[in-house]
Every structure is written in structure tokens, then in C-alpha cells.
Amino acid sequence: MPADLAATLRGSPCAWARARFDASGGMFELYFLLVGDHTRVALPQSGSDHWYACVAGGDEIADVPVGRISVTSGPSAAIAAEKILRYERDQHPNWQVGRTLLVNHWEHSELADAFETILDSLGLPYDRQNGRLASVTNQTVKNLIQGSDGYGLLNYFGHGGIDPDRWSDWNWDLREDFTSADVGSLSNPDWLPLLYNVACSSAQRGAGHSGAWTLHSLGGGVAAWGFSHIGYTDAAAAMNEYLHRFPYRLPETRTWLVTNRAKLRMLELHPNAEGYANNHRFHLVGDPSLHIWTADSGELLVQTVPRALYVDSVSLVKVKVTNPNATVPVSNAVVGVYKDGFPEPEILASATTNAAGWAWFYVTPTSEGPISVTAFRPLFRTGKDEIRAYRGNIGIDGTQSERTLTPAEFAVRVDPVVKGAPRIQVDVPGPAGLRLTIHDVAGRMVAEMADGNLAPGRHWLDPMSTAAGAARLAPGAYFIRYQSEFGEGLLRFTLVR
Known part of the structure; x- marks a missing residue:
């Protein structure tokens, strides 16, 4: 990475991305993928190698998604970028939620009740492991995952920790930790496209507990949301509740968009230090080398x-x-x-x-x-x-003019705004007959022109020059209907004086 760009990113990645976005005129959806781990691309308030949603403006919500890929070679970066865009822009049906698994720490049973209510109201299937119940253990969570056809979304809400990376004493009866080793013991290859791991330090640098799910040898999850530091419960609950309103059943619910809407909702309800801390600490961790990212049908x-x-x-x-x-x-x-x-x-x-x-x-x-x-x-x-x-003439011998060049396709065109009288461009690939009629917005025909012997090439026609079009048109909106053996259609233009 050039030194000046690295310095710019350390100073203000938001301003840099925003300027690039504005330069495109907002015409196209843009993603910014920064290559390198945290030692090469230092982003503020970042405790993990994560995708970072750049914020701009006063609402603290991402206008432009900025991502970081922890690879260091050009070819690897290109492959990773293609996979990320593929996942973001059009999720494969196998990546969309079929069934949700809710898991909650015993202290936060009432908060998980709200998530259950949302899924019920949406008519979405789910299973729940409530840590408050004595019958719920690490093994019952594993049994559900192993015995299922695969969950589209797993949501854990509660306390987390590191060394080892874990859900901390999450069940009431046994006070078990569900650690990265427990994740590694799972053997169902269909279990998880997406994880909301709403727990402290669940996505700390080095992947943490979230990484145990995404980096599983059988493929695991496409991605996981988690905290790079300590999170704050009430603000996190508001954000997590909103996440469930976008349950990944449609491609339009893109990863960065969903989480940032959830962050915005959190900040509306908690416009304080806790809300803003969570905003910067709740990140997406993903490894584009996972098999689930690699669906590839070849080059178009x-x-x-x-x-x-x-x-x-x-x-x-x-x-x-x-x-x-x-x-x-x-x-x-x-x-x-x-x-x-x-x-x-x-x-x-x-x-x-x-x-x-x-x-x-x-x-x-x-x-x-x-x-x-x-x-x-x-x-x-x-x-x-x-x-x-x-420029100018075209052709192998340099002698064909624009007018005599035979078009490859039939086309009829008129400027959308016309002053005086419409001048219609017609391209015909072979001998053709053509009939043009002009209609006002009420459907009345106000002009007509027919030519049964157009030569191949480009023609400029003026229906108003004929007897049928002698009357001047009043300013307003009009339609042109054209018919030929090469095709037919309808055009619209507005006449001004």
C-alpha cells in the first residue's frame, strides 16, 4: 500500500471513501476493500481484523461499506474481493435463512423473549436454547445443530470471554462455558451460514470465538457478527432485536446494510457513550477462503x-x-x-x-x-x-461514411426533449419499410409518416414535414409508435418552444 494512502486511511478513512464515492456521482454501488491485516491497515477503534463499515455524516451510519481483507498478495486480494462482492450482492439460496437457532445466557432470558416474539410475528421457523432452563446444556445445543438440516442463522446473546474464547457460564444449571473447542467438535457441514455472536470479545483479533465458527474445517459459517471488545448489554439488545427484522430471506438484505440499520436503531434508543462504543465494536468477521463463498460458474x-x-x-x-x-x-x-x-x-x-x-x-x-x-x-x-x-469515416479501406455504414441492429431513437419538431433517427440493417405515427397523451394521432423503401443505413426522418404533419404541435408530451419488419415499439418525447 502506498505510504500516502496508508497515512490517509489512518487519519480519516471515512473522508477518503466518501470522496471516492462522490467522484462516481453516486451512480454505482461501490465497495472499498483494504488489503492487509491490522498491522498494515490501521483503522480507528478496531480490535479485530474485520470488515469495517465507514461512517460519514452526523448519523454515524455507513453510507459506503469499507472492508478489510487480511491477505497480502495481489492475486489473493482479487479472489477474496470477488467472493465478498458475490456474497454481498446476491446471496445463494443455500446461504439464506431456513431456520434460526436462538441461544441466550441465563441472565438475559427476557431479552431473548423479544427476539422470539419477532420471529413469531414474521412467521419464521426457529428453535431456542434458553440458558435459564435446567434442561439446556452444551450438549443439547450440539444435538440440535447435529440433528438439523442446517440453521441459516444462529444468534447467541449473553456474556462472552477469552482464554479460552467462549460463551461464559451461559446455562443456569451447569454454568458451562461453550468454548471454541465445543464449536470444533461439531460435524454437521450444513449448520451455519451466519452467526450473530452478541457477546463481549466474541470477535477479538485473531478471530476469537466467532472465528471458531467461521473457520471450522467443515466450512462453518459464511460470516459472524461479534464484539472486538467489551459490549454494553442494553444497547446491544436494541441492536440485536433489530437484526432479526432482516432475517436473510431476501438478497436485498445485504450484510453491511442490515447491520448498519441495526446500529442506527441502537443509537436512536441509546444516544450515549454505551451506544457509540457498541457502534464501533460490533463488526463482521469473515474468511473468503471458506468453501461456502466459492460457488463459481466460470467467466461470463x-x-x-x-x-x-x-x-x-x-x-x-x-x-x-x-x-x-x-x-x-x-x-x-x-x-x-x-x-x-x-x-x-x-x-x-x-x-x-x-x-x-x-x-x-x-x-x-x-x-x-x-x-x-x-x-x-x-x-x-x-x-x-x-x-x-x-472519428470520421470508418471501414477497412477508410472510405465508408457514417451514412452508408450498415448497422448491425435495427433501432429508432428520438431526443427526450425536442424543440420545434422531432427529428427521428432510424438505423436499419437491410431494406425495410417503416411507418411512424405521433400521438398526444390522449392517444390521438397528430402526425403520420410511411416509407416502404428504406435503404440499409442510418436515416433522419421528420414526420412534421409531411402533409399529415403540417400543423405545428403544441408544447407537451407525445408518443411515437413505429412499425417495421425488423421490429416495433413506442418512444416518448416532450416538445418545447
Whole structure:
């Protein structure tokens, strides 16, 4: 890590991340992944190698998620970052909560009752091990985990400790410690995607008791929330109660977002030193090398048409995204088109693929050179393609003009705001007939134009120049309906004077 960046992070990681986020215009979801353990990336009030949610503004809640990965090589960091984003952006169904296991220290039975009430109100299945009951022991907890099909979420609320890392004398009858050794004795490989380990020192540096769950040889949990220092009970209870309102049944309940909403709720109820201490001490501990993070369907195949664009000219770009063998279209892939630049790339467009694997958008390059097309989809490696922008004429022999270049796809376009009269751009890949009609918001046709013999190429049409469109349109919103053997559709524009 460059010395100046390291110094910046030690001084104000929040301001650094916020500036980078603002530079993107807020257009895209950004994650900041800092590489290195606590000795290389020193973050304030951090007692563990954890994902750190950067706070900005007066509400003490994360606007931008900042993470730290305890790896030291570039290739390892790239792999870890990809897995983290994959988990955050689209959790696999096997990672979502099927059933919750509630475990509470004998002193906090009434607080766990509130969590049980929430799960009941949501209709979510759960089991509970109440440390207040004499029949509840370390072995009954193990029996539940071993005999289950796997819990989506385990929540322990109570006292914790270190040396050994443990839940401290959590049951009333035997006053047992549930230690890291007890975690290590579990042998059910399906037991735990996520752990809320709400106990003092449960996520201290070196992973602690939370790490015993996530680093288990059978795979264990995807991640665990825990305290890097001593926590405060009442504030922690408010935060933990809110966590259960986001029970990981939907991909939208992303890890950093859920915990920060819970922190915000805690600070609303406890705007004091205890609340703020818990805010900085309750962290996510995760190891991206776990098998449950590694679902990988290969690199996306990205195919872009057309392969060549004009500088300062609007072009329709279509991108097809499939699996690596080009046999299955990939839907909901995020496709971005951009030109490399410094300090930031020039973002030209972005869209999400439909059920057939297609995304399309209008692109206007402002300079010559290569244009990158990337597709991201969780459970795949990012796919890439490249097209080019040219100035002036284009073609192998340099003689084809913009007007005579045959488009690869049929497209009709009009500016969203028009002054005077609409000028409609039509790209046709072959001989075509075309009918255009303009309608007002009441559906009345106010202009019509038909051409049964359009040559391949780009055309600029003005329906208002025909007899049917001789009358001037009043300012307002209008619709254009177009029909051709290559396709049909509806466009909207607003006319101003």
C-alpha cells in the first residue's frame, strides 16, 4: 500500500471513501476493500481484523461499506474481493435463512423473549436454547445443530470471554462455558451460514470465538457478527432485536446494510457513550477462503454489437451475456460500458440483462480508442469485451461514411426533449419499410409518416414535414409508435418552444 494512502486511511478513512464515492456521482454501488491485516491497515477503534463499515455524516451510519481483507498478495486480494462482492450482492439460496437457532445466557432470558416474539410475528421457523432452563446444556445445543438440516442463522446473546474464547457460564444449571473447542467438535457441514455472536470479545483479533465458527474445517459459517471488545448489554439488545427484522430471506438484505440499520436503531434508543462504543465494536468477521463463498460458474461470455462506434455520434449498443459455453443466457447481469481514464474511468452507460441475456443502451463516445464492456453477475467471474470508437469515416479501406455504414441492429431513437419538431433517427440493417405515427397523451394521432423503401443505413426522418404533419404541435408530451419488419415499439418525447 502506498505510504500516502496508508497515512490517509489512518487519519480519516471515512473522508477518503466518501470522496471516492462522490467522484462516481453516486451512480454505482461501490465497495472499498483494504488489503492487509491490522498491522498494515490501521483503522480507528478496531480490535479485530474485520470488515469495517465507514461512517460519514452526523448519523454515524455507513453510507459506503469499507472492508478489510487480511491477505497480502495481489492475486489473493482479487479472489477474496470477488467472493465478498458475490456474497454481498446476491446471496445463494443455500446461504439464506431456513431456520434460526436462538441461544441466550441465563441472565438475559427476557431479552431473548423479544427476539422470539419477532420471529413469531414474521412467521419464521426457529428453535431456542434458553440458558435459564435446567434442561439446556452444551450438549443439547450440539444435538440440535447435529440433528438439523442446517440453521441459516444462529444468534447467541449473553456474556462472552477469552482464554479460552467462549460463551461464559451461559446455562443456569451447569454454568458451562461453550468454548471454541465445543464449536470444533461439531460435524454437521450444513449448520451455519451466519452467526450473530452478541457477546463481549466474541470477535477479538485473531478471530476469537466467532472465528471458531467461521473457520471450522467443515466450512462453518459464511460470516459472524461479534464484539472486538467489551459490549454494553442494553444497547446491544436494541441492536440485536433489530437484526432479526432482516432475517436473510431476501438478497436485498445485504450484510453491511442490515447491520448498519441495526446500529442506527441502537443509537436512536441509546444516544450515549454505551451506544457509540457498541457502534464501533460490533463488526463482521469473515474468511473468503471458506468453501461456502466459492460457488463459481466460470467467466461470463460477453458479445457486443456493433464492434465499431463513431465519436460524437449516438449508437445503439446491444450486449449478449451467456454462460462460458454460450449455451445459456444469463439474466440480471450488470453490464457497464466505459473508457479507461485517470483518475476515474469515463462511464458511458450501464444496464441489466433481461431473461434472454440481452442489455442495450445508447452510447455517445467523446473520444477515439477502445471501449470496455464488462458484465458482472454473482456466482460468475466477471466477463469482458472490447469495442472501439472512431472519428470520421470508418471501414477497412477508410472510405465508408457514417451514412452508408450498415448497422448491425435495427433501432429508432428520438431526443427526450425536442424543440420545434422531432427529428427521428432510424438505423436499419437491410431494406425495410417503416411507418411512424405521433400521438398526444390522449392517444390521438397528430402526425403520420410511411416509407416502404428504406435503404440499409442510418436515416433522419421528420414526420412534421409531411402533409399529415403540417400543423405545428403544441408544447407537451407525445408518443411515437413505429412499425417495421425488423421490429416495433413506442418512444416518448416532450416538445418545447
